[in-house]
Amino acid sequence: DAKTTQPNSMESNEEEPVHLPCNHSTISGTDYIHWYRQLPSQGPEYVIHGLTSNVNNRMASLAIAEDRKSSTLILHRATLRDAAVYYCILEGGSEKLVFGKGTKLTVNP
Amino acid sequence: KAGVTQTPRYLIKTRGQQVTLSCSPISGHRSVSWYQQTPGQGLQFLFEYFSETQRNKGNFPGRFSGRQFSNSRSEMNVSTLELGDSALYLCASRTSGRYNEQFFGPGTRLTVL
Numbered sequence: 001d002a003k004t005t006q007p008n009s010m011e012s013n014e015e016e017p018v019h020l021p022c023n024h025s026t027i028s029g030t031d032y033i034h035w036y037r038q039l040p041s042q043g044p045e046y047v048i049h050g051l052t053s054n055v056n057n058r059m060a061s062l063a064i065a066e067d068r069k070s071s072t073l074i075l076h077r078a079t080l081r082d083a084a085v086y087y088c089i090l091e092g093g094s095e096k097l098v099f100g101k102g103t104k105l106t107v108n109p
Numbered sequence: 110k111a112g113v114t115q116t117p118r119y120l121i122k123t124r125g126q127q128v129t130l131s132c133s134p135i136s137g138h139r140s141v142s143w144y145q146q147t148p149g150q151g152l153q154f155l156f157e158y159f160s161e162t163q164r165n166k167g168n169f170p171g172r173f174s175g176r177q178f179s180n181s182r183s184e185m186n187v188s189t190l191e192l193g194d195s196a197l198y199l200c201a202s203r204t205s206g207r208y209n210e211q212f213f214g215p216g217t218r219l220t221v222l
Contacts, residue, residue, distance in 0.1 A: 032208045043113075043199050043213030044152070087152070091208055096142070096165045099152035 004088045009104045012078045020073040020103055022088030027068050031092040035062065035073045037084040038102070044087065047073065083107045111135065113202050113214035121220045127188040130217045134181050134202030140164075141183040142211065143175060146197040155198075158183055187219075195221045 005023040012018040024033065035047040048055055048062045050071075055062040061074040075082055087102040114133045122128050134141050142165075143155040154167040158177035175185045181202070187194055197218050201211040 034208075034210075036211075043201075043216050044211075045213065046210035049208065049210065096154050096157060096167070097211065098154060099144075101151055 003098075004090060004100050006086070006088050006100060006103045008101065009106065011106045011108065012075075013108050014080060015077050018075040018078045018082070018105065018107075020075070020086050020088075020105065021070065022072070023070045024088070024090055025069045027090055028092060031090040033062065033064060033068075033071050034089040034091055034097065035060070036087045036089065036097075036099075037082075038087070039081075039084045044099075047086070049091075078105075078107045080107050080109060113200055113212050115198075115200050115214040115217050117217060118215065119218045119220075121222060122190050123222050124190055124192060126190050127186065128190060128219060130185045130187075130198055130200075130219070132183045132185070132200030132202075132214060134183070134200075135212055138202035138204055138212070139181055140203045141177055141181065142201045142203075143183070143185050144199040144201065145169070146199060146216070147195075152199070155185070190221045192221050195219060 032049055032051050034049040036044040037047050038044045048057055048060050050062045063072045085102040085104050087099050089097050116131045140159045142157040144152050146152045156175050157165040161177045172188045177183045197216045199213055199216045201213045203209045203211045
């Protein structure tokens with residue numbers, strides 16, 4: 001399974017945009033890019049996923065580099081509730097999610 | 110729709126015992142996956158069941174096993190418990206479509222003494 005690299009932690013201020021980067025240089029052509037987040041004391045929660053094109057949903061946007069070797073999760077206006085560990089995951093033919101260490105996002109009021 | 114439910118939520122066992130954890134997926138979801146989460150190793154994939162068949166397996170010893178019933182409910186069993194098995198065990202379900210989002214339950218916190 002291809003691996004992803006994320007910063008261990010990031011900090012943001014409330015109501016400001018947040019850009020969470022993820023590198024996946026060994027991604028294959030059929031790997032989907034998923035983002036999940038885990039709030040304290042909860043199970044992970046789906047955020048967004050994509051293959052090649054940028055994606056938007058009510059929670060966030062996913063910007064995928066043209067060569068697909070990196071992607072960025074964009075939270076347009078961070079709230080205190082967005083403080084969580086964010087996981088960038090590749091899912092390929094095996095259809096299993098392989099979680100890395102993720103990025104711990106701190107949102108300051 | 111009700112979410113993924115896991116029972117029990119908390120469990121304390123001693124070394125050498127065995128334990129069975131239960132997961133009820135969202136209605137209509139046929140795929141159930143299990144994960145182990147520890148502070149040291151993070152979230153690790155255990156196995157996935159689809160239509161009562163194990164479809165994927167992670168790198169865990171044979172002491173970890175599972176099964177899925179015809180109603181898609183799944184159980185996970187750990188035999189001969191070790192201290193290192195103390196973890197949060199998470200179950201996730203999704204529809205049969207590939208690459209669809211997984212819905213996670215709240216987890217079962219297992220403590221092995």
